[in-house]
Amino acid sequence: MLEPNIQWCSTAIISGAHRSKYPVSVSAVAAGPTRTPGTTAAIPVLTALAAAYPAGRLLEPAEVADAIAYLVDAPYLHGTILAVDGGASAVVPSPR
Template structure:
């Protein structure tokens, strides 16, 4: 029986020691820690999370175009993927988790390798 799917959004800051992100780390770490027990408690509903890294979204609209480009270029250089993520990257991961009926209790990094580099 298929019981449905819940997919929450965390962030790579839950698993990285990036200066200035302690509040994000705490909140996103809490989100990630509830995924496995919720998957067990809500079964057969599947519970998963995506954990994006740097994604080019309007969230950074407070930066000038030049500042954003400089910041993104520097960040991309340090990533194994060598680019900043796009909203479609996160949407694809969410679609995967929703459609994969044998995946539950998982946190899927969508961070270009940020948490492994």
């Protein structure tokens, strides 16, 4: 298995508006390895990493946008972190 020398970070945003007088809902998209102009140099490593995931390919920016649009159009979702990672979170154990 490939062990890339890249640190992977996930950012979760949690709503702190428990007692706010304004209705605040914060949700986030936790995207997996994505093909973007900024990841061009890392494409070989990212492609090998993504091949181990159930989807077997890199995420495209339009797919991240679709996930964001879903969260925007789902007003009953609050404090949700939507994993858009090609199934990685279902098969890769989280670090302890």
